[in-house]
Amino acid sequence: MMSSLLRLNQVxxxxxxxxxxxxISFEVPKGEVTVLLGRNxxxxxxxxxxxxxxxxxxKGSINFQGEEIGNLLTHRIANKGxxxxxxxQGIFGELTVGENMRVAMxxxxxxxxxxxxxxxxxFPDLKKFWKKPGGALSGGQKQMLAIARAYVNxxxxxxxxxPSKGLAPIIVxxxxxxxxxxxEQTTILLVEQNFLMASKIGKKFYIIDDGRTVHSxxxxxLKEDKVLMKKYLGIS
Amino acid sequence: MxxxxxxxxxxxxxxxxxxxxxxxLTLIFGLMSVLNFAHGGLFxxxxxxxxxxYQLSGSFIIGIIVAIVTGLLLGLITEKLIIRPVYGNHIQxxxxxxxxxxxxxxxxxxxxxxxxxxxxxxxFLQGSFxxxxxxxxxxxxxxIILGLLVYFVSMFILKRTRIGLIVRAGVMxxxxxxxxxxxxxxxxxxxxxxxxxxxxxxxxxxxxxxxxIYAEMxxxxxxxxxxxxxxxxxxxxxxxxxxxxxxxxxQAFMAYYVPALSLAVNMLLxxxxxxxxxxxxxxxxx
Numbered sequence: 001m002m003s004s005l006l007r008l009n010q011v012x013x014x015x016x017x018x019x020x021x022x023x024i025s026f027e028v029p030k031g032e033v034t035v036l037l038g039r040n041x042x043x044x045x046x047x048x049x050x051x052x053x054x055x056x057x058x059k060g061s062i063n064f065q066g067e068e069i070g071n072l073l074t075h076r077i078a079n080k081g082x083x084x085x086x087x088x089q090g091i092f093g094e095l096t097v098g099e100n101m102r103v104a105m106x107x108x109x110x111x112x113x114x115x116x117x118x119x120x121x122x123f124p125d126l127k128k129f130w131k132k133p134g135g136a137l138s139g140g141q142k143q144m145l146a147i148a149r150a151y152v153n154x155x156x157x158x159x160x161x162x163p164s165k166g167l168a169p170i171i172v173x174x175x176x177x178x179x180x181x182x183x184e185q186t187t188i189l190l191v192e193q194n195f196l197m198a199s200k201i202g203k204k205f206y207i208i209d210d211g212r213t214v215h216s217x218x219x220x221x222l223k224e225d226k227v228l229m230k231k232y233l234g235i236s
Numbered sequence: 237m238x239x240x241x242x243x244x245x246x247x248x249x250x251x252x253x254x255x256x257x258x259x260x261l262t263l264i265f266g267l268m269s270v271l272n273f274a275h276g277g278l279f280x281x282x283x284x285x286x287x288x289x290y291q292l293s294g295s296f297i298i299g300i301i302v303a304i305v306t307g308l309l310l311g312l313i314t315e316k317l318i319i320r321p322v323y324g325n326h327i328q329x330x331x332x333x334x335x336x337x338x339x340x341x342x343x344x345x346x347x348x349x350x351x352x353x354x355x356x357x358x359x360f361l362q363g364s365f366x367x368x369x370x371x372x373x374x375x376x377x378x379x380i381i382l383g384l385l386v387y388f389v390s391m392f393i394l395k396r397t398r399i400g401l402i403v404r405a406g407v408m409x410x411x412x413x414x415x416x417x418x419x420x421x422x423x424x425x426x427x428x429x430x431x432x433x434x435x436x437x438x439x440x441x442x443x444x445x446x447x448x449i450y451a452e453m454x455x456x457x458x459x460x461x462x463x464x465x466x467x468x469x470x471x472x473x474x475x476x477x478x479x480x481x482x483x484x485x486x487q488a489f490m491a492y493y494v495p496a497l498s499l500a501v502n503m504l505l506x507x508x509x510x511x512x513x514x515x516x517x518x519x520x521x522x
Contacts, residue, residue: 075420078416
């Protein structure tokens with residue numbers, strides 16, 4: 001059995017006065033892709049933001065590599081080795097692609113340069129539009145930049161929020177392929193509405209509904225469980 | 237033609253002084269969304285401590301250095317004690333920074349006395365020279381050159397260095413910057429300190445320009461800086477330079493041709509910009 005890199009235990013969180021997360025518990029095994037599934041508004045994005053410290057944990061614990069990170073500031077959490085690709089991508093629109101990457105790079109050593117070269121080979125468009133402002137990129141290119149920015153540092157875990165959102169099917173295939181390549185080197189926690197994409201990449205899944213983890217299992221099993229898919233994901 | 241050139245040079249010098257004050261203000265607002273009405277207080281403290289050390293040591297350069305150090309220290313104190321507790325609340329920011337502005341202003345009178353202090357430029361910057369028919373006053377030229385130098389050095393840092401990129405990225409998306417492992421609070425503090433140092437430098441440079449310093453000049457001058465920030469676009473460094481030059485030149489011409497309207501023209505400029513381009517001349521919509 002693989003060891004858990006990240007473990008959430010009965011996490012609760014508020015956004016302003018609204019109680020969004022009621023009871024979130026799950027584990028992310030090292031070296032795998034774990035997928036959080038659920039309908040819109042179930043609390044998946046809030047879960048990722050809470051792990052990153054962008055929302056405060058009001059109850060429960062978040063443990064990363066054996067250390068409690070639930071009360072740390074966001075930059076400290078990131079520096080523990082967690083990369084974040086937010087739902088809205090978080091591209092710095094007035095900075096060029098190269099500048100976006102430079103802001104993200106914690107070091108400029110040989111290792112980081114190699115990762116940069118690898119990721120640019122994976123997304124040649126980024127190399128092509130290196131001097132173009134981030135805001136002028138297409139939706140797919142922005143997503144590639146957001147993923148590349150999170151990947152360029154040697155992170156132990158990547159949190160990726162809905163990478164297929166708003167993208168054309170051909171671009172979704174490209175993003176899927178790139179995440180598949182990344183999972184060979186990094187553990188990934190993926191939030192995804194596109195079940196087809198999630199099922200191609202993920203191994204283990206958790207379903208979140210109304211701020212609670214209500215189901216978990218192996219992705220292969222979920223594909224066969226039509227009742228569960230209809231009940232929580234609206235897929236028939 | 238020589239009159240117009242002279243007025244333009246006067247306007248440029250005034251514009252550069254306003255720019256130095258507004259540059260800090262626009263960065264602080266752009267990055268931290270903080271409305272700092274105490275900025276004028278940093279301006280007068282820079283002027284007084286700078287002039288005090290200039291007159292004590294006889295060295296204008298020492299005066300400038302002391303003013304900058306005063307700005308940095310006051311910036312640190314202001315950010316930690318005054319601004320930090322009210323992040324995200326504009327009403328509280330306005331009230332507390334206006335209050336602190338008055339405290340800084342009155343404290344000047346306690347430390348340096350209530351009377352005006354006369355200041356002259358250092359010997360090497362006194363006098364003027366002609367190029368053709370145009371008269372160049374050395375001290376004004378010095379302010380213009382120093383202002384441009386500050387602008388270009390700041391732009392180099394903002395555009396070419398990683399810390400500059402982080403500041404610009406922070407203006408656009410603070411959460412994302414934090415998510416990339418950067419301590420945005422530390423960046424906030426540094427930017428605030430640099431902004432305060434620029435305000436203090438502006439105060440020190442303004443002293444020999446106007447020939448006299450007094451405690452109330454901070455509030456008067458900071459109104460011009462706020463006008464410039466609104467015209468240029470909040471958060472835009474280049475916008476502040478452009479608007480400061482515009483305001484400086486408009487004021488110089490009006491002061492010569494219609495003196496009674498020299499302050500009103502700036503208000504008019506701001507009103508026109510707010511009507512037709514509320515986000516400011518240099519800031520992208522939204």
